[in-house]
Amino acid sequence: MKQKIGLNQKRNLFGWVFLAPAVILIVVMSFVPAINAFITSFKTGNGADLHFAGLTNYLRIFKDAVFIQSVKNCFFYLIIQVPVMLVLALILASMLNNRKLRFKGIMRTCIFLPCATSLVAYSIIFRSLFAADGFVNLVATKLHILSEPYNFLAHPTSAKIVIIIALVWRWTGYNMVFYLAGLQNIEYSVYEAAKIDGASPLQTFFKITVPLLKPTILITAIMSTNGTLQLFDESVNLTNGGPSNQSITMSHYIYNQAFQGVPKFGYTSAMSFVILFLVAILALVQMKVGDKRD
Amino acid sequence: MKKKLLSIILAATMAATVLAGCGSSDSGNASGSGSAAADSSNGGATADTSNAGGSGDNTLTVWTWDPNFNIYSIREAEKIYQKENPDFKLEIVETPWEDMQTNLGTILGSGNLSQLPDILLMQDFAFQKYAITYPDMFTDLTASGIDFSTFGAGKVAESTVNGKNLGVPFDAGTEVACYRKDLLKDAGYTIDDLTDIDWDRFIEIGKDVKAKTGYSLFSTQAGSADFIMQLVQSAGGEIWKADGTPNFVGNDILIKSLETYKELFDTGVMATANDWDSYIATFTSGKTLGTINGCWIIASVQADENQSGLWGLTNMPKLTGVSSATNYSNQGGSTWVVTSNCKNVELASDFFAKTFAGSNELYDTILPGAGAISCWTPAAGSSVYSEPIAFFDGQAIYAEIADFGAKVPGFERGVYFTEANTALANVATNIVNGADIDAELKAAEDTVNFDMGN
Secondary structure, eight states: OHHHHHHHHHHHHHHHHHHHHHHHHHIIIIIHHHHHHHHHTTEEOSTTOOEEOTTHHHHHHTTOHHHHHHHHHHHHHHHHHHHHHHHHHHHHHHHHTOTTOSSHHHHHHHHHGGGGSOHHHHHHHHHHHTSTTSHHHHHHHHTTSSSSOOOGGGSHHHHHHHHHHHHHHHHHHHHHHHHHHHHHTSOHHHHHHHHHTTOOHHHHIIIIIHHHTHHHHHHHHHHHHHHHHTOOHHIIIIITTOSTTSSOOHHHHHHIIIIISSOOHHHHHHHHHHHHHHHHHHHHHHHHHHOOOO | OHHHHHHHHHHHHHHHHHHHHHHHHHHTTTTOTTHHHHOGGGTTTTHHHHHHHTOOTTEEEEEEOOTTTHHHHHHHHHHHHHHHOTTOEEEEEEOOHHHHHHHHHHHHHHTOGGGSOSEEEEEHHHHHHHHHHOGGGBOOOTTSSOOGGGBOHHHHHHTEETTEEOOEEEEEEEEEEEEEHHHHHHTTOOGGGGSSOBHHHHHHHHHHHHHHHOOBSEEEETTOOHHHHHHHHHTTOOSBOTTSSBOOTTOHHHHHHHHHHHHHHHHTSEEEESSHHHHHHHHHTTSBSEEEEEGGGHHHHTTOGGGTTOEEEEOOOBOTTOTTOOSOOEEEEEEEEEBTTOSOHHHHHHHHHHTTTTOHHHHHHHHHHHOOOBOBGGGGGOGGGGSOBGGGTTBOHHHHHHHHHTTOOOOOOOTTHHHHHHHHHHHHHHHHTTOOHHHHHHHHHHHHHHHTTO
């Protein structure tokens, strides 16, 4: 009896030894900074001279016109870009899942490739594509779609749309891979049966593919929402938040407040926790809506 | 067996990566002997590396950003100092200004000053911000033996806080206007037509040139208020009230500057670029026939050898109808800082005293080499200044810039300069799209007040 407990303990010990490196790294690299940031978010002051001030920072956020603007921008991106991207990814995935299609491997790679590019590099390329004397303007004027070059990045709406186009280009392939993986779990015989029963491709898509892919759609929706709310590189490198903060994202504004002007680490930490809160709520809503299993 | 071998290789790679990671972070901190003690997470193994890194007593670490300009200059200074001190060495880490801001924010915010280099270069517009927010990062150089009276008084004031000298002045950013003489000639104008004029006359010429040649006269970068600030400074204006709060609403010089900006934009005399690279491209590859900016822009103007001899240089136009208006302003400029982490302040002070604050030879090298306009008064007498520059068709541009520099009105940038600049950039963007100046200035003032916590 005594020896048996010893063996169990020994096993547990081994388990913990294997877990320990990862646990320690996660605690030290993620949890400790997060808790410190949470404490900092209750402090106020400039630079290193910080002192506790209760909820001042959190109350301040609601009076910050630029932060509110950045929240609006992020939700604009979210509401337009995430559905467009996920629908596109779903369509591409079900097209590429066709067994009769040739050169599938190459096409999959091509569609996935954008998400292997560096965030900064692709943002800069999109910036030069959409510059006043950039490629898009050149083509549009040569084809007489535009009478004179349009400075896309100097107008609020077009700047936001350019960011959305860039995001769709960068992330559609990434989500498509999730769907392709999900589609492998759907028996091909189901599709064959549907075909025999006379279902059109559209009916197959809505009645079979979408319902069976629901868990995958849910996880991609949560990940995309999360990613869009934390959008940073595109805002910094593509539009630099401009014109006049009309395309700035929350993370970009936080970065500006922390590192560009006089550093306000307490206030910026508080804003970061507001983002965390928003992401958590949205994920919760999506899980409640998307998960119909009892 | 194969798997075992593979896993051993994998483990070894990971271990090597971890060790290399620690090692490199320590070597970036060459001066920090004893820093390992402060950083407990590094563990015992890396303590040796850290001590080895800090062994060279005659080595100073420097953070600075431009290989063609300030890195080149301090390398030349190193060579001069090495003549007397052969074992002296600088370890220069190229750090773009944006990265420097992020690094400083992180290091100073965490309070772990041991990560600072011995010396770093700081933009003048940010100097007061760091001096007020993080006074601990500076070494007071007032009694270091560097003779600050040999520098221009206005420049020294930028790095002086409460009577303490916290930096060694490096370069000035005297405003210059450079134009392509060949293209001006096509439109029937010369450099003299653009010298000592006001913006009304400038716009008149600009419209004519644009109609005849299709070129704009100069360009600015969208999303930045640097040009507005240059206009305000040229007329001796202010953006802060005496109590330190923003002075935007009802500020006549600022309003006049914004109106001028809008008119320049509307008439197409001024082109705008979305980012820095396309800004440079506007005047190097033929969208505008000139540029108006701090004199360090000359390095970019001279980028294309084929344009040698085609350029001319003069002063900027002045604001129309403002009694205090001048044709002179300033953009940029930077100052060397000896940080509080410097373990050998004596060496650093002596290095500066014998180079940037005491060597005609250095300035005679870096002026033609990098176009670095000195703030060190004795260097202004150097014959190098009056030498003709072939790129500018034999014009002795450095003598002229030195002359402009002496006439630049003073300008209080303040601790919250970056916030004010961003807010005014938004004003500039909005008014060219048709917004009302007064309403925009009110909004900008509110934003800056908010950022200041008022």
